Amino acid sequence: MNGSKTYFPAIATRQAEMRALGRLAGPTKDLLLPLIKLQAWPRIKQSDTGFVSRSLNELFEAFGARRVIIDLASPxxxxxxxxxxxxxxxxxxxxxxxxGFRAWVDLMRLHAQFIPVVQWTIDQVILRQEVQELLALDRGLVFRLKRSQNWNRDGIDLLGGISFRGSRVLVIVDCEQIALRDDLTLLASAAQSTILYAKSKLAAPDLHFVVIGSSFPSSFSDIHPTTAKLDIRERQIFSLLKESPPLLRQGIQLQYGDHASVYAAERTPSFRGSPRVDYPAPHRWIYHRRPASEGFGVAAKAITDEDDWDKALLCWGAQEIRRAAAGDVAGLNSASPWTAVRINVHLHQQAHFSAGGASVIEEAWTD
Incomplete structure (x- = not known):
């Protein structure tokens, strides 16, 4: 399941996220095993059979036939x-x-490149039936343990006696939204406890763990009205856990994921304020906000003037920032395309940082 994959971003089937994913260079895509949160597309074409099928078409267009982990977003x-x-x-x-989640299992069966995420229920019979049928697909299996759901420990407890021998099992420990006030040491300790608990309960010889979360804020004016540099706190949690002696003693080699620089909690649509351009570096996000009278081009120029700006970065999102900084804001004069730009740069940076390599990709991209 993991193979040479080094980065596990959680990405929803939303327009900005699919655009950002699709405009990654091929070699960068090959480093990703994305956790796709499947939700209905907001509109369909006459040729589409439904809103979910349109989402899947958008995913295939963005990522091709590469393997992906598929989970369900909330309605x-x-x-x-x-x-x-x-x-x-x-x-x-x-x-x-x-x-046993018949509709979900049937959808997974239709797509050979999908690695399914188990959908939780407190009904043990239904849960175990779902797990057995997903195991029968022989693609590996993923459990997602959410902080807001007490790390789904009650669901893990219902799986006793199921043998996962012969199947690769991935457990995604999802810290969800990480607030500025959250104590990272306590959160990392809770995640570590969850990892050790899952390992003790699941009879899976081929067991792997990924920790994800998002500290991307919901509001920027409260942080600073014009500019700030924000630590990527999910990276800090990963750093705390990666060399944790209790995990290493259990032979656990933790892998990194996140929510792709997207706010992970429920909220009303954001980015309706002043023009803002974000620059994701490997360990932090940098943003510049400007009055509407100055616009996105001025904010982009402030980004490229930063000491943190990587002049060698050649991904699509970085090129769009350069274009706007030079005065060309065609197609970039509203908030939505800048979300795709940020996500694209973040995915590129984290994929190559996780792989331990340079972030320059000598491959042309097309718009």
């Missing part, structure tokens, strides 16, 4: 329209635990 309730209601109904049907 959308952020706004109401006929399309959103139809999409929500499709996602809700996949969440239904009927017959």
């Amino acid at each position: 959308r309730y952020d706004r109401e329209s006929e399309a959103v209601a139809c999409g929500r109904a499709e996602i809700s049907a996949l969440h239904a635990p009927i017959e």
Whole structure:
């Protein structure tokens, strides 16, 4: 399942995230094993069979036939329209635990490159049926343990007696949204306890662990009205855990993931304030905000003037920042494309930093 993959980003099937993923260079994509949070696309074409199938088409266009981990996003309730209601109904049907999550298992069966994530339920019979049927697909299996769900320990407890021998099992320990006030040592300790608990409960000889989270903020004006440099706190948690003696004694080689520089908690749509350009470096995010009268080009120029700016960085998002800094903001004069730019740079940086290599990719990209 893991192979040569070095980075495990959680990415939803949303327009900005699919655009950012699709514009990565091929060699960079090859370093990723993304955790795709499947949600309904907000609109469909006549040729689409549904809102979920449109999301899958967008994923295939962005990432090709490469293997991906597939999980389910929660149904959308952020706004109401006929399309959103139809999409929500499709996602809700996949969440239904009927017959061992039959709809979910059937969807996974249709796509050979999908590595399935187990959907949790407190019904032991249904959960165990789902796990056995997903194991029968012979693609490996993923458990996602969420901080907000008490790390899903009650679900792990229901799996006693199931043998995972012959299957590669990946456990994703999801710290979810990491607030500025969160004590990282305590959070890392909780994640470590979860890893050790899962290892003790799962009869899986081929067992692997990834820790993910997001400290990307929901608001920037509260931090600083014009500019700031923010530590990537999920990287700090990973650093605390990677060399942890209790994990090393258990032979656990932890791998890194995150929420791809996206705020991980529920919220209303963001980035409606002043023009802002973000620059993700390997260990921190740098942002510049400017008044509407100055615009995104001025913010981009402030980014390229930073000492942290990597002049050798050639990914699509970095090129878009350079273009805007030079005065060309065609297609970049609103908030949405800048979200894709940030995510693209972040994915590129973290993929190559995790791989321990240079971030320059000598491969042309096309827009």
